[in-house]
Amino acid sequence: MLEIISGRSVKKLDADFISDRGITSHRLMENAAQAFCDWFEKKYHRNDRIGICCGHGNNGGDGLAIARLLWRKGFDVVVFLVGDHDNASADCRLNRELLPDKLPAVSLTEEDIQHIEFDFDVIIDALLGIGVNRPLSGDFLALVKRLNRLIHVNKIAVDIPSGLPSDECVEGDAFIADITISFQFPKYSLLFPEHAGFVGHLKVANIGISQPFFGQFSEGKYYLQYKDVAKRHLRFGRFSHKGDFGKVLVCGGSYGSMGALKMAATASLRTGSGLVTCLAPKCGMGILQSSLPEAQVLTGEGENELAGSVDSESLSRFDAIGIGPGMGTSQTSSCFLGKFLENYKGPLVIDADGINILAKQPGLLNYLNENVILTPHVKEFERLVGPCQNHKERLDKALEFSMKHGCILILKGAHTAISLPNGKQYFNSTGNKHMATGGSGDVLTGMITSFLGQGYSVENAAVCGVYQHGLAGQIASKNRLRGTIASDIVEAIPRTYILLKID
Ligand SMILES: NC(=O)C1=CN([C@@H]2O[C@H](COP(=O)(O)OP(=O)(O)OC[C@H]3O[C@@H](n4cnc5c(N)ncnc54)[C@H](O)[C@@H]3O)[C@@H](O)[C@H]2O)[C@H](O)CC1
Numbered sequence: 102m103l104e105i106i107s108g109r110s111v112k113k114l115d116a117d118f119i120s121d122r123g124i125t126s127h128r129l130m131e132n133a134a135q136a137f138c139d140w141f142e143k144k145y146h147r148n149d150r151i152g153i154c155c156g157h158g159n160n161g162g163d164g165l166a167i168a169r170l171l172w173r174k175g176f177d178v179v180v181f182l183v184g185d186h187d188n189a190s191a192d193c194r195l196n197r198e199l200l201p202d203k204l205p206a207v208s209l210t211e212e213d214i215q216h217i218e219f220d221f222d223v224i225i226d227a228l229l230g231i232g233v234n235r236p237l238s239g240d241f242l243a244l245v246k247r248l249n250r251l252i253h254v255n256k257i258a259v260d261i262p263s264g265l266p267s268d269e270c271v272e273g274d275a276f277i278a279d280i281t282i283s284f285q286f287p288k289y290s291l292l293f294p295e296h297a298g299f300v301g302h303l304k305v306a307n308i309g310i311s312q313p314f315f316g317q318f319s320e321g322k323y324y325l326q327y328k329d330v331a332k333r334h335l336r337f338g339r340f341s342h343k344g345d346f347g348k349v350l351v352c353g354g355s356y357g358s359m360g361a362l363k364m365a366a367t368a369s370l371r372t373g374s375g376l377v378t379c380l381a382p383k384c385g386m387g388i389l390q391s392s393l394p395e396a397q398v399l400t401g402e403g404e405n406e407l408a409g410s411v412d413s414e415s416l417s418r419f420d421a422i423g424i425g426p427g428m429g430t431s432q433t434s435s436c437f438l439g440k441f442l443e444n445y446k447g448p449l450v451i452d453a454d455g456i457n458i459l460a461k462q463p464g465l466l467n468y469l470n471e472n473v474i475l476t477p478h479v480k481e482f483e484r485l486v487g488p489c490q491n492h493k494e495r496l497d498k499a500l501e502f503s504m505k506h507g508c509i510l511i512l513k514g515a516h517t518a519i520s521l522p523n524g525k526q527y528f529n530s531t532g533n534k535h536m537a538t539g540g541s542g543d544v545l546t547g548m549i550t551s552f553l554g555q556g557y558s559v560e561n562a563a564v565c566g567v568y569q570h571g572l573a574g575q576i577a578s579k580n581r582l583r584g585t586i587a588s589d590i591v592e593a594i595p596r597t598y599i600l601l602k603i604d
């Protein structure tokens with residue numbers, strides 16, 4: 102797993118790594134530049150015209166090293182220098198001295214920036230990195246604004262788009278990148294939805310700092326990787342039977358919202374559950390039986406919404422339960438949820454209207470425990486904890502909530518955050534914008550419920566569910582783009598197992 106550490110710890114991390122390995126800071130910068138160029142070379146052509154904008158700190162140093170390496174490989178490169186290069190950082194200065202004589206390097210003043218022509222196919226932003234300590238102004242601001250106005254140019258940020266602080270929300274302007282190549286781990290603020298428009302597509306480049314080094318600086322925040330997820334999966338043997346794959350119950354649905362329950366139940370089946378039962382109001386019987394013949398259907402007391410109660414003995418027959426999709430938030434459904442929480446203490450996912458009911462009846466929060474996973478999207482989360490000013494505050498509150506109530510909280514979004522009661526937070530690296538479609542959350546509920554039913558720990562069910570849900574979204578949207586619907590995500594779940602090499 103990639104540790105996400107704060108900007109203020111990066112300098113110390115670099116210094117410790119350098120002294121431990123007996124290398125120079127220049128070498129580490131060279132590694133960073135090389136990692137960038139290895140990626141760049143695969144994507145761009147020698148006849149692309151490349152402008153590299155370099156500040157006077159180490160981010161600028163990275164830019165200058167990148168310019169030299171690309172030039173040596175035969176790329177058409179021009180360097181623009183901005184900032185106080187008379188007082189540049191040592192490695193920035195050294196890389197400036199190492200620039201080949203023939204490589205054009207132009208110092209820009211605020212005045213030049215307004216008039217100079219930027220006729221490039223690619224702009225590389227190495228103006229400011231994690232050392233930014235104030236909003237952009239002067240020549241930096243002028244250049245960033247100018248670059249942001251350029252069209253038909255591919256814009257790439259080195260480490261972080263210039264102007265974005267590494268751990269906080271931006272104030273003022275920042276470089277708008279199509280792609281951000283962040284070194285070693287994604288800087289925390291690159292995961293904020295407020296910054297999505299600046300970051301573009303996020304890639305992480307390994308610059309050779311080993312994981313044990315990160316361990317010493319751990320702040321309990323991690324970016325999920327393929328291999329971290331694969332190893333959390335349980336393996337089933339040749340003689341496994343459907344009982345081993347778990348019996349799960351998905352509860353919810355109401356008149357006009359039965360599709361949500363159907364989606365969750367189908368996702369449980371596609372994730373591998375041995376037996377899936379739906380518990381719905383009476384109006385759901387025909388719909389569910391005919392649209393999902395593989396599932397069993399139980400109906401509760403209510404005609405159009407879940408009503409009354411189910412005794413604890415009946416509930417204890419299931420290995421895991423998911424509750425909430427499409428259930429509505431009426432008084433009747435709220436009473437149903439209250440009685441359900443009183444009677445069921447096993448592995449549980451609460452989603453959608455289940456969460457909305459908890460928000461309306463905070464007394465029910467007392468039923469949360471270490472077996473429970475909550476999966477709110479941003480609006481549901483704010484109903485639960487109150488309005489937040491920005492995503493950073495949301496993430497802090499999510500962790501607080503999880504620690505206070507002893508349950509797992511999954512805050513859904515572009516980099517879904519899984520908060521654990523032990524204070525750790527995992528950030529998802531899979532998924533894309535095409536998953537922002539009705540029913541996508543119900544699919545996640547079904548997947549996590551399925552993993553719980555298969556005997557995964559709550560943490561592993563949450564991690565595998567979130568990661569694989571994103572992967573299924575990527576597969577589903579590959580040839581459908583904005584035409585992707587939630588059922589396509591369900592259909593793609595089996596292929597995530599192929600990618601993860603898990604049968
Ligand atoms: N392990 C790694 O991740 C490595 C990262 N590297 C790169 O180094 C930068 C961080 O470098 P640093 O010198 O600390 O900071 P900056 O380059 O961002 O520049 C700081 C410099 O700029 C001044 N400054 C701050 N804010 C502003 C502003 N708004 N306007 C103008 N000037 C500003 C500040 O006073 C300093 O003088 C990291 O992001 C990576 O790109 C290394 O290459 C090695 C490994």
Ligand SMILES: [K+]
Pocket residue numbers: 160226227228229230258259260261262263
């Ligand atoms: K940058």
